[in-house]
Amino acid sequence: MGSRLTEEQSGFVAAIRDFAKRECGSREQRDALTSGGREAHNPELYGRLAGLGWLGVCLPEAYGGAGGGLADACLFLEETSYGMVPAGGFITTVIAAKAYEKFGTGEQRRTVLSGVVRGEVLSIAMSEPGAGSDVGALRCRARREADGTWVVDGQKTWISNAHCAEHILLVARTGEDKHGGLTMFHLPARTPGVEIQRIDTMGGREVNDVFLSGVRLPADAVVGHVDDGWRQLMAGLNHERLFLASNMLGLARRAFDDTVGYVREREQFGRPVGSFQALRHRIADLATEIECARLLVREVALDCDARPDKLFPREASMAKLKATETAKRAALEGMQMMGGYGYTTEFDMERHLRAAVVSTVYGGTSEIQRDVIGKSYGL
Incomplete structure (x- = not known):
């Protein structure tokens, strides 16, 4: 295509x-x-x-x-x-x-x-203090009352954008089966019993702890079907990974362009530092890796649009792995080639690095992506 x-x-x-x-x-x-x-x-x-x-x-x-x-x-x-x-x-x-x-x-x-x-703004609440990569281990529980309403108790953590969201797509335990006992709920962020506390990180203030204490939800708050949350999550994870890959592809391109702009202008030993073979070859390698990531991400997106009923777990994981690792490399290489200036807050490179490093963790770590890809080959 x-x-x-x-x-x-x-x-x-x-x-x-x-x-x-x-x-x-x-x-x-x-x-x-x-x-x-x-x-x-x-x-x-x-x-x-x-x-x-x-x-x-x-x-x-x-x-x-x-x-x-x-x-x-x-x-x-x-x-x-x-x-x-x-x-x-x-x-x-x-x-x-x-x-x-x-x-x-x-x-x-x-x-x-x-x-x-x-x-x-919407947010999605899956992760918990004891359930990150292993989503099936989550313990936040929703119990159904006699009148059909739900009462939710538990804690979520690392929840991106909950502090500015109008609605939260909540994943809670409704049964005892590890994967067959999860359900999605529609949770207005200002529902009584919901407490959102922001977590400060080196990347700024994007993630939150979400505490749920006696939160009451109507019977029709279920999104999809009761105890079918795991299957629904798996159906959406490929979209999530593709979107995260696209976001980091943009960052990789920006870090690369900022680096190229710097090494063209910065002079040492009477010439632009980018003219030295050591840096020129690093730029060439980065440009090639970013182009590979771009082609992969866009091809997976086109395939998903062409076949909306098909899951692309291998390809989506490849896109997420390639784009996030490339963004991290682009920012690290950019900082190295910019020398001390890359480390200062005067330039954007240190922001690029903070944003890129965590991208290999959220949405499924790079290790999880590799595991998904490996299993898709029957390993």
Whole structure:
């Protein structure tokens, strides 16, 4: 199928790039929008993206979306990441939105998907203190009352964007079977009994602890079917990994371009440092790796759009593994080639590195991706 863009997609990419350059093209603009790099999401700017109709890029037209495919959402994630647009809420939003689109009731889809198009943020709560890569070990429990309502108790952790979300897609235990006893729930973030505490990390303030104490949910809060959450999660993990890969592809490109711009200008021994073979070859290797990642990510996205009922676990894991590891390498190499300047907060490279390193952990670690890929070959 190739990876060439349609005329419409090319125009979409050009519009995003123009927006990014205009709204956050300078370091001063980005600092003002992100509290000096501590916040990944700016609600006001996000609202302007909604006004342009971009947040519903891959959602059905019936809910106000543009009716595009996964490839279009991937382009949006890649270009906003490259342009350093503080729209961090979008990635969890689009991941959760696709789950609502596939498994939600008519009312849930109308409420949630229409809200996404207007600029509402979604979060998804799976991980717990004792359940990270092993999602089936989660203990947060939802018990059904005699009247059909649900009462939820437990703790979630590392929950991205819960602090700015209107709705949380919650995964809780409803049965004793490790994988067959999980259920998805629609949880408005401001429901009584929900407490959200932000976690400070070296990448800023993006993740949260979510405490649930006696949280009461109506019978129709179930997303999909009771005890079917594991299968539903597996159906969505490939989209999640593809979206994360696209986000990191954009970061890898940005780190690379920042590095090239620096080594062209920085002089030592009477010549630009990029003209030395040692650095020139490193640039060549990075450029090749990024292009490989780009082709892989876009090809998987196109395949997913062409065959929406087919899961692509091997390919999605390959895309996530390749793009995140490449982004981490691009940022590390960039810091090395920039010398001490790459380590200073005056330049963006240290931000690129902080964002890239954690990408090989969330959404399934690189080790988990390799395990998925290996098992797909019967190993």
